[in-house]
Amino acid sequence: MNKPATLPDYTLPEERVPLYETEHLPAADVAALKAEIAELLKARGAVLVAHYYVDGHIQDLAEETGGCVSDSLEMARFGDQHDAETLVVAGVRFMGETAKILAPEKRVLMPAPEAECSLDIGCPPDEFEAFCKEHPDRTVVVYANTSAQVKALSDWVVTSSVALPIVESLDAKGEKILWAPDKHLGHYIQTETGADMLLWSGACVVHEEFKSKALFDLKALYPDAGVLVHPESPAAVIGIADAVGSTSHIIKSAQELPHDTFIVATDRGIFHKLRQRNPDKRFIEAPTAGDGATCRSCAHCPWMAMNELTSLAAMLRDESVMAANEIHVDPEIGRQAMIPLKRMLDFKV
Protein backbone atom coordinates (compact mmCIF):
# COMPACT_ATOMS: atom_id res chain seq x y z
CA MET A 1 0.00 0.00 0.00
CA ASN A 2 2.93 2.31 0.58
CA LYS A 3 4.26 4.54 -2.15
CA PRO A 4 6.75 2.41 -4.11
CA ALA A 5 9.00 5.36 -4.88
CA THR A 6 12.25 4.69 -6.68
CA LEU A 7 14.81 6.49 -4.61
CA PRO A 8 17.02 8.79 -6.63
CA ASP A 9 20.68 7.93 -6.85
CA TYR A 10 21.85 10.82 -4.72
CA THR A 11 24.67 12.78 -6.17
CA LEU A 12 26.78 13.51 -3.15
CA PRO A 13 29.03 16.54 -3.33
CA GLU A 14 32.13 14.46 -3.94
CA GLU A 15 34.40 17.37 -4.67
CA ARG A 16 34.27 18.15 -0.98
CA VAL A 17 36.16 15.89 1.40
CA PRO A 18 33.49 14.74 3.85
CA LEU A 19 35.35 16.00 6.91
CA TYR A 20 35.05 19.36 8.56
CA GLU A 21 37.18 22.13 7.11
CA THR A 22 38.64 23.07 10.49
CA GLU A 23 40.27 19.64 10.81
CA HIS A 24 42.70 20.87 8.16
CA LEU A 25 43.16 24.47 9.38
CA PRO A 26 45.81 25.65 11.86
CA ALA A 27 44.28 26.56 15.24
CA ALA A 28 45.40 30.19 14.84
CA ASP A 29 43.46 30.49 11.55
CA VAL A 30 40.36 29.02 13.17
CA ALA A 31 40.60 31.51 16.05
CA ALA A 32 41.14 34.44 13.66
CA LEU A 33 38.16 33.43 11.50
CA LYS A 34 35.91 33.04 14.51
CA ALA A 35 36.90 36.47 15.85
CA GLU A 36 36.32 38.09 12.45
CA ILE A 37 32.91 36.41 11.99
CA ALA A 38 31.84 37.50 15.48
CA GLU A 39 32.63 41.12 14.53
CA LEU A 40 30.90 40.82 11.15
CA LEU A 41 27.76 39.34 12.71
CA LYS A 42 27.59 42.33 15.03
CA ALA A 43 28.20 44.80 12.22
CA ARG A 44 25.51 43.19 10.04
CA GLY A 45 22.93 42.98 12.87
CA ALA A 46 22.85 39.23 12.33
CA VAL A 47 22.46 36.21 14.58
CA LEU A 48 23.92 32.76 13.88
CA VAL A 49 21.61 29.74 14.15
CA ALA A 50 23.41 26.40 13.82
CA HIS A 51 22.47 22.72 13.75
CA TYR A 52 24.13 20.07 15.93
CA TYR A 53 25.55 18.39 12.81
CA VAL A 54 27.70 21.31 11.60
CA ASP A 55 31.36 21.82 12.50
CA GLY A 56 31.82 22.16 16.27
CA HIS A 57 33.65 25.47 15.80
CA ILE A 58 30.57 26.94 14.11
CA GLN A 59 28.41 25.55 16.95
CA ASP A 60 30.67 27.24 19.51
CA LEU A 61 30.64 30.48 17.55
CA ALA A 62 26.84 30.50 17.49
CA GLU A 63 26.69 30.14 21.26
CA GLU A 64 29.50 32.62 21.92
CA THR A 65 27.78 35.31 19.82
CA GLY A 66 24.28 35.00 21.32
CA GLY A 67 22.87 32.71 18.63
CA CYS A 68 21.80 29.13 19.13
CA VAL A 69 22.78 25.53 18.45
CA SER A 70 19.90 23.11 18.37
CA ASP A 71 17.78 20.64 16.45
CA SER A 72 15.66 21.85 13.54
CA LEU A 73 12.58 22.49 15.73
CA GLU A 74 14.41 24.82 18.10
CA MET A 75 16.30 26.46 15.21
CA ALA A 76 12.93 27.36 13.68
CA ARG A 77 11.57 28.64 16.99
CA PHE A 78 14.70 30.66 17.80
CA GLY A 79 14.85 32.34 14.38
CA ASP A 80 11.16 33.17 14.56
CA GLN A 81 11.38 34.74 18.01
CA HIS A 82 14.76 36.50 17.88
CA ASP A 83 14.63 40.21 17.10
CA ALA A 84 17.67 40.28 14.77
CA GLU A 85 16.82 41.46 11.27
CA THR A 86 19.21 38.99 9.66
CA LEU A 87 19.39 35.27 10.43
CA VAL A 88 22.47 33.31 9.35
CA VAL A 89 21.50 29.66 9.20
CA ALA A 90 24.28 27.06 9.33
CA GLY A 91 22.61 23.85 8.29
CA VAL A 92 20.97 22.57 5.12
CA ARG A 93 18.69 24.37 2.72
CA PHE A 94 15.32 23.36 4.16
CA MET A 95 16.39 24.93 7.48
CA GLY A 96 17.05 28.27 5.78
CA GLU A 97 13.72 28.03 3.95
CA THR A 98 11.90 27.24 7.20
CA ALA A 99 13.46 30.29 8.85
CA LYS A 100 12.33 32.45 5.91
CA ILE A 101 8.78 31.02 5.90
CA LEU A 102 8.37 31.76 9.60
CA ALA A 103 9.93 35.22 9.42
CA PRO A 104 9.34 36.50 5.88
CA GLU A 105 10.29 40.04 6.89
CA LYS A 106 13.79 38.95 7.92
CA ARG A 107 16.80 38.45 5.73
CA VAL A 108 17.94 34.81 5.84
CA LEU A 109 21.47 33.98 4.74
CA MET A 110 23.26 30.65 4.49
CA PRO A 111 27.01 30.06 4.17
CA ALA A 112 26.14 27.01 2.03
CA PRO A 113 22.76 27.55 0.33
CA GLU A 114 23.56 24.66 -2.02
CA ALA A 115 23.59 22.21 0.92
CA GLU A 116 20.81 19.73 0.25
CA CYS A 117 19.26 16.87 2.20
CA SER A 118 18.57 13.44 0.70
CA LEU A 119 15.08 13.46 2.24
CA ASP A 120 14.25 16.75 0.54
CA ILE A 121 15.71 15.60 -2.80
CA GLY A 122 13.78 12.32 -2.55
CA CYS A 123 10.40 14.06 -2.31
CA PRO A 124 9.85 16.18 -5.46
CA PRO A 125 6.83 18.50 -5.04
CA ASP A 126 5.05 17.46 -8.29
CA GLU A 127 5.24 13.73 -7.49
CA PHE A 128 4.23 14.38 -3.92
CA GLU A 129 1.25 16.47 -4.97
CA ALA A 130 0.05 13.64 -7.24
CA PHE A 131 0.44 11.17 -4.35
CA CYS A 132 -1.61 13.42 -2.03
CA LYS A 133 -4.35 13.73 -4.69
CA GLU A 134 -4.59 9.92 -4.86
CA HIS A 135 -5.37 9.88 -1.12
CA PRO A 136 -7.60 12.88 -0.37
CA ASP A 137 -9.02 11.18 2.75
CA ARG A 138 -5.69 11.32 4.57
CA THR A 139 -4.17 14.03 6.77
CA VAL A 140 -0.84 14.97 5.22
CA VAL A 141 2.03 15.04 7.74
CA VAL A 142 5.48 15.93 6.42
CA TYR A 143 8.83 15.93 8.10
CA ALA A 144 10.59 19.31 8.28
CA ASN A 145 13.29 17.95 5.93
CA THR A 146 11.29 18.95 2.85
CA SER A 147 11.08 21.87 0.44
CA ALA A 148 8.80 24.86 1.01
CA GLN A 149 6.53 23.55 -1.80
CA VAL A 150 6.07 20.17 -0.09
CA LYS A 151 5.37 21.88 3.24
CA ALA A 152 2.77 24.03 1.48
CA LEU A 153 0.95 20.83 0.41
CA SER A 154 0.75 19.50 3.97
CA ASP A 155 -1.63 19.75 6.92
CA TRP A 156 1.14 19.34 9.49
CA VAL A 157 4.91 19.78 9.49
CA VAL A 158 6.76 17.84 12.20
CA THR A 159 10.33 17.36 13.36
CA SER A 160 11.65 14.22 15.05
CA SER A 161 11.19 16.00 18.42
CA VAL A 162 7.41 16.24 18.09
CA ALA A 163 6.41 13.74 15.39
CA LEU A 164 5.30 11.05 17.85
CA PRO A 165 2.91 13.11 20.01
CA ILE A 166 1.45 14.89 16.97
CA VAL A 167 0.70 11.63 15.15
CA GLU A 168 -0.64 10.19 18.41
CA SER A 169 -3.06 13.12 18.75
CA LEU A 170 -4.20 12.81 15.12
CA ASP A 171 -4.69 9.07 15.51
CA ALA A 172 -6.75 9.66 18.67
CA LYS A 173 -9.08 11.83 16.56
CA GLY A 174 -9.47 8.95 14.08
CA GLU A 175 -7.45 10.59 11.31
CA LYS A 176 -5.65 8.47 8.72
CA ILE A 177 -2.21 9.77 7.84
CA LEU A 178 -0.16 10.22 4.71
CA TRP A 179 3.45 10.51 5.88
CA ALA A 180 6.51 11.80 4.01
CA PRO A 181 9.33 11.58 3.29
CA ASP A 182 11.36 9.41 5.75
CA LYS A 183 10.19 5.77 5.63
CA HIS A 184 12.24 4.73 8.69
CA LEU A 185 10.94 7.51 10.92
CA GLY A 186 7.43 6.87 9.54
CA HIS A 187 7.71 3.15 10.31
CA TYR A 188 8.98 3.90 13.82
CA ILE A 189 6.05 6.24 14.52
CA GLN A 190 3.58 3.78 13.01
CA THR A 191 4.93 1.03 15.30
CA GLU A 192 4.85 3.23 18.39
CA THR A 193 1.39 4.70 17.84
CA GLY A 194 -0.45 2.04 15.83
CA ALA A 195 -1.73 4.87 13.59
CA ASP A 196 -2.96 4.18 10.06
CA MET A 197 -0.05 5.64 8.06
CA LEU A 198 0.69 5.52 4.38
CA LEU A 199 4.43 6.10 3.92
CA TRP A 200 6.44 7.85 1.24
CA SER A 201 9.66 5.96 0.64
CA GLY A 202 12.46 8.44 1.34
CA ALA A 203 15.56 7.96 3.49
CA CYS A 204 18.39 9.90 5.04
CA VAL A 205 21.64 8.98 3.34
CA VAL A 206 23.45 9.13 6.71
CA HIS A 207 21.10 7.22 9.00
CA GLU A 208 20.11 4.57 6.49
CA GLU A 209 23.66 3.24 6.54
CA PHE A 210 23.73 2.21 10.18
CA LYS A 211 23.84 -1.58 10.30
CA SER A 212 22.28 -3.71 13.03
CA LYS A 213 24.62 -6.72 12.56
CA ALA A 214 27.73 -4.56 12.93
CA LEU A 215 26.09 -2.71 15.83
CA PHE A 216 25.46 -6.04 17.62
CA ASP A 217 29.14 -6.93 17.09
CA LEU A 218 30.25 -3.56 18.48
CA LYS A 219 27.90 -3.95 21.42
CA ALA A 220 29.57 -7.31 22.18
CA LEU A 221 32.89 -5.44 22.46
CA TYR A 222 31.32 -2.82 24.77
CA PRO A 223 28.61 -4.78 26.63
CA ASP A 224 28.02 -2.00 29.17
CA ALA A 225 27.58 0.73 26.55
CA GLY A 226 24.24 2.44 26.05
CA VAL A 227 22.98 2.76 22.47
CA LEU A 228 21.53 6.10 21.30
CA VAL A 229 19.73 6.10 17.95
CA HIS A 230 18.06 8.71 15.77
CA PRO A 231 14.71 7.39 14.44
CA GLU A 232 15.74 8.04 10.80
CA SER A 233 17.73 4.79 11.21
CA PRO A 234 16.46 1.38 10.05
CA ALA A 235 14.06 -0.49 12.38
CA ALA A 236 16.61 -3.20 13.24
CA VAL A 237 19.02 -0.51 14.51
CA ILE A 238 16.25 1.26 16.45
CA GLY A 239 15.42 -2.12 18.02
CA ILE A 240 18.83 -2.24 19.75
CA ALA A 241 18.58 1.28 21.20
CA ASP A 242 18.42 2.32 24.84
CA ALA A 243 17.10 5.70 23.73
CA VAL A 244 15.51 6.73 20.41
CA GLY A 245 14.83 10.32 19.48
CA SER A 246 15.79 13.64 17.96
CA THR A 247 19.26 15.12 18.33
CA SER A 248 18.06 17.04 21.41
CA HIS A 249 16.67 13.83 22.91
CA ILE A 250 19.95 11.99 22.24
CA ILE A 251 21.91 14.74 24.01
CA LYS A 252 19.50 14.69 26.97
CA SER A 253 19.58 10.88 27.19
CA ALA A 254 23.40 10.82 27.26
CA GLN A 255 23.25 13.06 30.33
CA GLU A 256 20.45 11.19 32.06
CA LEU A 257 21.23 7.53 31.40
CA PRO A 258 23.66 5.88 33.85
CA HIS A 259 26.06 4.44 31.22
CA ASP A 260 29.69 5.65 31.03
CA THR A 261 30.00 4.69 27.37
CA PHE A 262 27.58 5.21 24.48
CA ILE A 263 27.39 3.96 20.92
CA VAL A 264 25.69 6.70 18.92
CA ALA A 265 23.81 6.24 15.65
CA THR A 266 23.46 9.68 14.15
CA ASP A 267 25.67 12.18 12.32
CA ARG A 268 29.05 12.52 13.98
CA GLY A 269 28.62 16.29 14.29
CA ILE A 270 26.60 15.62 17.44
CA PHE A 271 29.72 14.28 19.21
CA HIS A 272 30.89 17.85 19.79
CA LYS A 273 27.93 18.67 22.03
CA LEU A 274 27.84 15.17 23.58
CA ARG A 275 31.48 15.47 24.69
CA GLN A 276 31.06 19.08 25.86
CA ARG A 277 28.13 18.14 28.08
CA ASN A 278 29.59 14.80 29.27
CA PRO A 279 33.38 15.18 29.53
CA ASP A 280 33.71 12.00 31.62
CA LYS A 281 31.73 9.78 29.28
CA ARG A 282 32.92 7.97 26.18
CA PHE A 283 31.13 8.17 22.82
CA ILE A 284 31.65 5.72 19.97
CA GLU A 285 30.31 6.04 16.43
CA ALA A 286 27.82 3.34 15.46
CA PRO A 287 29.07 1.28 12.51
CA THR A 288 27.87 2.07 9.02
CA ALA A 289 29.41 -0.80 7.06
CA GLY A 290 27.95 -4.16 7.98
CA ASP A 291 28.24 -7.38 5.98
CA GLY A 292 28.21 -6.62 2.28
CA ALA A 293 27.54 -2.94 2.84
CA THR A 294 29.25 -0.03 1.22
CA CYS A 295 29.59 3.25 3.04
CA ARG A 296 28.59 6.40 1.19
CA SER A 297 28.25 8.87 4.03
CA CYS A 298 30.01 7.07 6.93
CA ALA A 299 27.91 8.80 9.61
CA HIS A 300 28.78 12.20 8.26
CA CYS A 301 26.34 14.32 6.30
CA PRO A 302 28.30 15.75 3.36
CA TRP A 303 25.83 18.62 3.02
CA MET A 304 26.12 19.67 6.67
CA ALA A 305 29.91 19.66 6.22
CA MET A 306 29.57 22.32 3.50
CA ASN A 307 29.07 24.89 6.27
CA GLU A 308 32.58 26.25 6.68
CA LEU A 309 34.12 29.10 8.66
CA THR A 310 35.88 30.41 5.54
CA SER A 311 32.68 30.58 3.46
CA LEU A 312 30.79 32.09 6.41
CA ALA A 313 33.43 34.83 6.74
CA ALA A 314 33.59 35.38 2.96
CA MET A 315 29.83 35.81 2.83
CA LEU A 316 29.61 38.30 5.68
CA ARG A 317 32.50 40.37 4.32
CA ASP A 318 30.90 40.99 0.96
CA GLU A 319 27.39 42.33 0.25
CA SER A 320 27.33 40.72 -3.20
CA VAL A 321 28.03 37.26 -1.68
CA MET A 322 25.37 37.93 0.93
CA ALA A 323 22.91 38.73 -1.87
CA ALA A 324 23.88 35.53 -3.72
CA ASN A 325 23.47 33.44 -0.55
CA GLU A 326 20.15 34.93 0.52
CA ILE A 327 17.24 32.49 0.83
CA HIS A 328 14.04 33.43 -0.98
CA VAL A 329 10.70 31.67 -0.77
CA ASP A 330 7.80 32.49 -3.08
CA PRO A 331 5.47 34.57 -0.83
CA GLU A 332 2.34 32.55 -1.68
CA ILE A 333 4.13 29.21 -1.09
CA GLY A 334 5.52 30.68 2.11
CA ARG A 335 2.08 31.76 3.29
CA GLN A 336 0.68 28.27 2.70
CA ALA A 337 3.68 26.53 4.28
CA MET A 338 3.50 28.74 7.37
CA ILE A 339 0.10 27.26 8.36
CA PRO A 340 1.32 23.65 9.03
CA LEU A 341 4.59 24.97 10.47
CA LYS A 342 2.77 27.19 12.98
CA ARG A 343 0.52 24.24 13.88
CA MET A 344 3.66 22.36 14.90
CA LEU A 345 5.13 25.28 16.85
CA ASP A 346 1.83 25.85 18.67
CA PHE A 347 1.36 22.14 19.47
CA LYS A 348 1.58 21.55 23.22
CA VAL A 349 3.33 18.26 24.04
Ligand code: SF4
Ligand atom coordinates in the same frame (compact mmCIF):
# COMPACT_ATOMS: atom_id res chain seq x y z
S1 SF4 B 1 21.87 14.04 8.03
FE1 SF4 B 1 20.34 13.13 6.67
S2 SF4 B 1 18.40 14.14 7.24
FE2 SF4 B 1 20.09 15.40 8.06
S3 SF4 B 1 20.51 16.90 6.44
FE3 SF4 B 1 21.94 15.19 6.09
S4 SF4 B 1 20.85 13.90 4.60
FE4 SF4 B 1 19.31 15.27 5.50
